[in-house]
Amino acid sequence: MTKKIVSKLNRRQFLHHMGVGVSASLLASQSMPNAVANDGLLTVDSLSALTKDELPTALSGSESLFGQVAQRVECIKPTIETRLFASSNVGSRDARNQLALQRVACAGLQVQNPEIVSRQYLRFAGTDSQRASDLQNIATGAISAPKLLLGVRGGYGASRLLPMVDWATLGRLMQERGTILTGFSDVTAIQCALLAKGNMSSLAGPMLYSEFGKTTPDRISCQQFVEALTNPKLTIEVDNAELTSPKLPAVLATNDSRSTTGTIWGGNLSVVSALTGSEYLPRIDGGIVFLEDVGEQTYRIERMLYELYLAGVFKNQQAIVFGAFSGAGEDSYDKRYDVATVVRQLHKLTGLPIYSGMRFGHIAQKASFPLGTTCEIQPNNSGGYQLRFSDYPTIEASALHVEGLWA
Incomplete structure (x- = not known):
């Protein structure tokens, strides 16, 4: 699928539009391979560190976490209002999180809450209240519904949040805005609750840390993700x-x-x-x-x-x-x-x-x-x-x- 490039940005302009932290600046100011290697992603992410939501992909040869870093491409100005929700496991590698944030911004997603990727409580991406607030704050009106709600990763923990979210109101607000919530694996609990109590659809698709933070993201999965986001039929x-x-x-x-x-x-x-x-x-x-x-x-x-x-x-x-x-x-x-x-x-x-x-x-x-x-x-x-x-x-x-x- 070929997409129109809205406007090409230099590195400084791109980081300004991203609004992400110092680690992302490091990634942009170095070559990506060097920045990734310096954080140890090529050596530290061993099979013993993998969770259920990413294991098979990591064992699938050319699509593995340990493949060659993809070449740099032109970016566009991110304009799609996007919020992350981290309902389950923590994304434990900061450089991997920052690399994923840079990639989705390069693809056009304007992430409004990148700071949540650094949260951690026990094995989870924050306390139950923090993780539930990613969605409940939209239901209460404290935060406007974005166009895209992108899951950070799966694993375990989403079921703990289900009684803490007003799914009916969240579903109504998402319908009014045409919001797309995307994820899979443990995020299934979020998607089922949203449909059961909010009568709202969602997208079964890849997530920030699990896919876009890989050393080599799976290009076919990325292409199919964008196809599902943009094709009404x-x-x-x-x-x-x-x-x-x-x-x-x-x-x-x-x-x-x-x-x-x-x-x-x-x-x-x-x-x-x-x-x-x-x-x-x-x-x-x-x-x-x-x-x-x-x-x-x-x-x-x-x-x-x-x-x-x-x-x-x-x-x-x-x-x-x-x-x-x-x-x-x-x-x-x-x-x-x-x-x-x-x-x-x-x-x-x-x-x-x-x-x-x-x-x-x-x-x-x-x-x-x-x-x-x-x-x-x-x-x-x-x-x-x-x-x-x-x-x-x-x-x-x-x-x-x-x-x-x-x-």
């Missing part, structure tokens, strides 16, 4: 079920030619199942449930799916879409007991059509897409399917410069 093609299980067909249904239209909702399976029985789990009649996860053994995947099934979550749903189930591994009791077996059992239990292989989850080269909005699933003649999305807020394409995200 987003479509995604799925050819096979490889990301869910290579032993499955892409479409598992009694009538594999029937199209389905409904509100798509869900996210990370571990988080969705943890909300079972709460007021924060959406109750969508005629919905389409999307689920993905990472690093969960097969029996745990099935147990969480059974938890949803036994709670009646799949009743009145039209279909289930599975994204990536990366790092599931083999069952130590019987290797035949795999993800494909689990999915087939769920199809037998629910009778719902199941679409597998959606390119989203804890993987590289993911396709961002809106949650809580209208989705049409249309099987094709080659065994795959297409997802078409509508009725969600977008951003003017000319205000974004995708190459900035990997500058």
